[in-house]
Amino acid sequence: MDKLLIRGGRSLQGEVRISGAKNAALPELCAALLTAEPVTLTNVPRLQDVATMLTLIRNMGVRADRTEDGTVQINAADLSSPEAPYELVKTMRASVLALGPLLARFGEATVSLPGGCAIGSRPVDQHIKGLQAMGAEIVVEHGYMIAKLPKGWKRLKGAHITTDMVTVTGTENFLMAASLAEGETVLENAAQEPEITDLAEMLIKMGAQIEGHGTSRIRIQGVAKLSGCSHQVVADRIETGTFLCAVAATGGDVILRHGRADHLDAVIDKLRDAGVQITPMADGIRVYSAGPAHHYLKAQSFRTTEYPGFPTDMQAQFMALNCIAQGSSMVTETIFENRFMHVNEMVRLGAHIQIDGKVAVVEGIAKLSGATVMATDLRASASLVIAGLVAEGETMVDRIYHLDRGYDQMEAKLRGIGADIERIKA
Numbered sequence: 001m002d003k004l005l006i007r008g009g010r011s012l013q014g015e016v017r018i019s020g021a022k023n024a025a026l027p028e029l030c031a032a033l034l035t036a037e038p039v040t041l042t043n044v045p046r047l048q049d050v051a052t053m054l055t056l057i058r059n060m061g062v063r064a065d066r067t068e069d070g071t072v073q074i075n076a077a078d079l080s081s082p083e084a085p086y087e088l089v090k091t092m093r094a095s096v097l098a099l100g101p102l103l104a105r106f107g108e109a110t111v112s113l114p115g116g117c118a119i120g121s122r123p124v125d126q127h128i129k130g131l132q133a134m135g136a137e138i139v140v141e142h143g144y145m146i147a148k149l150p151k152g153w154k155r156l157k158g159a160h161i162t163t164d165m166v167t168v169t170g171t172e173n174f175l176m177a178a179s180l181a182e183g184e185t186v187l188e189n190a191a192q193e194p195e196i197t198d199l200a201e202m203l204i205k206m207g208a209q210i211e212g213h214g215t216s217r218i219r220i221q222g223v224a225k226l227s228g229c230s231h232q233v234v235a236d237r238i239e240t241g242t243f244l245c246a247v248a249a250t251g252g253d254v255i256l257r258h259g260r261a262d263h264l265d266a267v268i269d270k271l272r273d274a275g276v277q278i279t280p281m282a283d284g285i286r287v288y289s290a291g292p293a294h295h296y297l298k299a300q301s302f303r304t305t306e307y308p309g310f311p312t313d314m315q316a317q318f319m320a321l322n323c324i325a326q327g328s329s330m331v332t333e334t335i336f337e338n339r340f341m342h343v344n345e346m347v348r349l350g351a352h353i354q355i356d357g358k359v360a361v362v363e364g365i366a367k368l369s370g371a372t373v374m375a376t377d378l379r380a381s382a383s384l385v386i387a388g389l390v391a392e393g394e395t396m397v398d399r400i401y402h403l404d405r406g407y408d409q410m411e412a413k414l415r416g417i418g419a420d421i422e423r424i425k426a
């Protein structure tokens with residue numbers, strides 16, 4: 001297993017190019033299953049999850065070709081096997097996104113219950129309930145969701161779906177399924193994340209009739225057929241936020257090219273309150289902090305919530321900053337029940353953190369000291385990299401395959417702005 005070796009203490013300067021969003025590219029690759037016509041996605045990030053999704057759809061008989069510039073061409077005209085086997089989905093939560101499109105276009109689907117980051121139990125009951133409301137017959141057997149249309153049905157039927165909680169991939173599954181269903185679907189309590197809006201915009205280019213995306217109530221008028229399209233994946237707000245926290249922690253002056261400040265209001269507000277200077281630009285964001293966080297920044301308390309609130313996917317990275325900022329802070333995780341696994345590893349670097357249920361109380365200290373730490377999930381890995389960038393001496397981050405699932409060449413990008421970081425190949 002590859003590791004990252006970081007020698008901390010350097011400030012960051014220069015420019016980083018932000019990649020396309022993992023959490024938009026994955027549903028958009030699945031949306032291509034809704035049509036027999038060619039779909040072109042550009043700005044697709046180079047990630048392990050994207051590679052896994054491409055393997056998954058190729059395994060169904062779909063043609064999917066990617067080029068070095070981040071373009072992926074998909075043709076699902078000859079999709080022969082609407083199945084997502086366990087072996088291919090066990091590492092990736094987003095594989096559940098195959099369910100809606102397969103069911104909508106082929107009237108059947110067999111999709112393994114998904115894997116992904118071990119940050120909580122992550123059930124898919126809402127996905128199943130919503131698709132059942134559209135008429136699907138779904139049983140869960142031997143770890144698989146086996147779904148089909150009732151006898152004699154040609155298409156799903158539009159429905160009024162109110163989920164028990166806001167679910168991002170649930171909303172995406174319903175959007176895709178409803179686009180090809182008969183009649184109107186109304187999604188209440190819908191997720192409002194920018195990745196949902198980006199997916200809806202892609203579906204609209206394919207001929208879908210969608211209104212209200214980006215709000216908690218989405219209306220979809222189903223159509224009988226969707227066509228091909230060309231779509232550019234939106235910039236990754238979580239990658240952007242991760243680099244913002246890295247520069248805030250080390251000090252420095254960096255332009256995040258293509259980063260979208262308007263998708264990160266909650267994080268940027270907290271960074272500004274901490275003392276970081278953030279300037280939105282025409283095609284990016286400039287971030288400036290005079291030096292190491294402990295000399296210049298004040299720790300910030302925050303609570304994760306659904307968009308537009310503070311994203312759970314930024315909790316660990318901001319906590320790394322709080323560890324070495326001035327003062328104490330309370331970090332409350334409300335979305336996933338097991339998303340503090342980075343805490344023990346940060347403590348190994350000298351951080352002062354105590355967990356009490358959903359709350360982590362962080363006492364900012366002047367210095368972390370380098371150590372060997374283990375990445376436990378995707379954003380935990382990123383937070384340990386940030387901690388390593390400011391720790392004294394060497395930090396070795398083990399098990400970075402988690403990082404490779406969701407960050408496009410993170411260590412190369414960090415090296416490009418002055419970090420002392422190298423990948424140690426297994």
Ligand SMILES: CC(=O)N[C@H]1[C@@H](OP(=O)(O)OP(=O)(O)OC[C@H]2O[C@@H](n3ccc(=O)[nH]c3=O)[C@H](O)[C@@H]2O)O[C@H](CO)[C@@H](O)[C@@H]1O
Pocket residue numbers: 023026093094120121122123124125126127128165166167168169170312313335336337
């Ligand atoms: C591929 C992708 O886009 N992943 C993102 C997506 O995950 P994902 O879509 O899996 O997360 P959800 O928004 O569905 O989960 C929100 C909460 O609802 C619960 N829940 C969800 C569905 C369900 O059927 N039953 C249920 O109980 C979950 O366990 C969790 O506690 O949104 C999360 C929350 O912003 C992010 O952390 C992930 O990066």
Ligand SMILES: C=C(OP(=O)(O)O)C(=O)O
Pocket residue numbers: 023092093094115116117119313378379406
């Ligand atoms: C939790 C995440 O990913 P996934 O839903 O793919 O596990 C994430 O992107 O932080």
